[in-house]
Amino acid sequence: MKYKMQQKQNQRIQQITDCTLIVGADIAKETHVARAIDFRGIELGKECVFANDDEGLAKLVTWMKELQRLHGKTDIVFGVEPTGHYWFPLGAFIQELDVRFVLLNPHHVNKSKELEDNCPTKNDYKDAKVIANLVKDGKYTEPKLPTGVYADLRILMNLREKVMVNLGQVQQRIQNWLDRFFPEYTQVFKDWEGKASLITLRKSPLPQDLTSLGASEIVNQWKSSGVRRAVGMKRAKRLVSAAEKSIGLKEGLMAARLELTALLEQYEMFLRQRDEIMVQVEQLLNQIPGTEEMLSVPGMGVTTLAGFLAEVGDLQGYDHGQQIIRLAGLNLKENSSGKRKGKTGISKRGRSRLRALHFRAVLPMVATNPEFKALHHYYTTRACNPLKKKQSLIALCGKLIRVLHTLGTRQVQYNAEDLLGPIRKSQIQMAA
Known part of the structure; x- marks a missing residue:
């Protein structure tokens, strides 16, 4: 049975009753503004302006309890528009009070602000009321804030992404250095990140250093540092020959040497951090039920699975x-009116990191996973409504999500015939 968004919307509206106190809060870094309404949209009491500290949160709790007492409300729904990372402490505090905490899409708040007073004015007081009214109409989502192992996993994967960005920047800067001072270097070492290459860059990076050392001394450097294979006298002679003919810059060599040393230190640091993070990530994955089954999908790696679970949290939810x-944001949308039927695309209303993660995961799967390869072939060549290649990849992203959800919740091993039923065994055989 497919998940129906309309049913979920009805459930949200039905949960707002005449006994519900609806609070909308506009979040800032230091000072928040909250306003309260009832299920008909009538504002209750004055707004509450409270600071983002212990005293401010205590003031908020007192204000909500007083409104409950005055108006006979038994439950509270607290809605906010997520503003950067500032809402995390408030959200955790509200959930600890056993109060329903919900989020509003900032896009919805921005589009709805003129319904309040027919004016494009935007301020904290107005936004708090707009948020409360959207909650009343059920236009909210309930956040799944990660707890336990999932909280650690999300922080680690966010950190890994930042480390990988920094690592990529350092790699580009080292390549930039080589292009300026020793452009012929990559003709000898196709991959400057190899062990022998890194030894050379640390000890004698400039062409003048290599020329003065000579091939024999360069080989001794490699051997004394533990390099036993793949490089020898032939490679060393090529390196010296390239250094003698180098057209690299001849000025600022002292500063250039210091620059490369600093870049290599950063490069090694980010590599070490990446490896340390992945060790912790693998330990966390071992604590999550169903990870072994999800990793049984051909083409599914530890990094991809960790990123998936970091974004979605507990699959049982x-x-x-x-x-x-x-x-x-991979669900389909289209713009149609009357006899006109618009093009179909994905909504892109969701976690962009999760969307990109699955697209990058599906690309190699189409080449290595027999079932996904067959599906891709079927989608792009079927007689009725064939898809373009990119459309097929997007459809396979949704298929991969459903497969992972099934494996993770039921904790069963990957089986193409059971989990990819729509492609049928004959179609797999034809595509293979």
């Missing part, structure tokens, strides 16, 4: 894989 597809 989702009734159907379609919920995760919507979370990733």
Whole structure:
């Protein structure tokens, strides 16, 4: 049975009753503004302006309890528009109070602000009321804030992404250095990140250093540093020959040597951090049930699975894989009116990191996983409504999400015939 968004919307509206106090809060770095309404949209009491500290949160709790007492409300729904990372402490605090905490899409808040007073004015007081009204109409989502092992996993994968960005920048800067001072270097070492190459860059990076050392001394450097294979006198002679003919810069060599030393230190640091993070990530994955089954999918790696679980959290919190597809913004949308039928595309209303993760995962799967390869062939060559290649890849992203959800929740091994039923065994054989 497919997950129906309309049913979920009805459930949200039905949860707002005449006994519900609806609070909308506009979040800032230091000072927040909260306003309260009832299920008909009538504002209750004055707004509450509170600081982002212990005293401010205590003031908020007192204000909500007083409104509950005055108006006979038994439950509270607290809605915010997520502003950067500032809402995390407040969200955790509200959930500890056993109060329903919900999020509003900033795009919805921006588009709805003129419904309040027919004016494009935007300020904290107005936004708090707009947020409360959207909550009343059920236009919210309930965040799945990670806890336990999933909280650690999300922080580690976010950190890994930042480390990989920094690592990529350092790699480009080292390549930039080589292009300026020793452009012929990559003709000898195709990959400057190899062991022998890194030894050379640390001890004698400039062409003048290599020329003065000579081939025999260069080989001794490699051997004394533990390099036993793949490089020898022939490579050393080529390196010296390239250094003698180098057209690299001849000025600023002292500073250039210092620059490369600093870049190599950063490069080694980021590599070490990446490896340390992945060791911790693998330990966390071993604590999550269903990871072994999800890794049984051909082409699924530890990094991809860790990124997936870091974004979605506990898979038991989702009734159907379609919920995760919507979370990733991979659900379909179209603009149609009357007899005009518009083009279909993905909504992109969701976690962009999760969406990109699955697209990068599907690309190699189409080449190495027999079932996904067959599906891709079927989608792009079927007689009725064949898809373009990129459309097929997007469809396979949704298929991969549903497969992972099934394997993770039921904890069963990957089986192409059971989990990829729509392609049928004969189609797999034809594509193979």
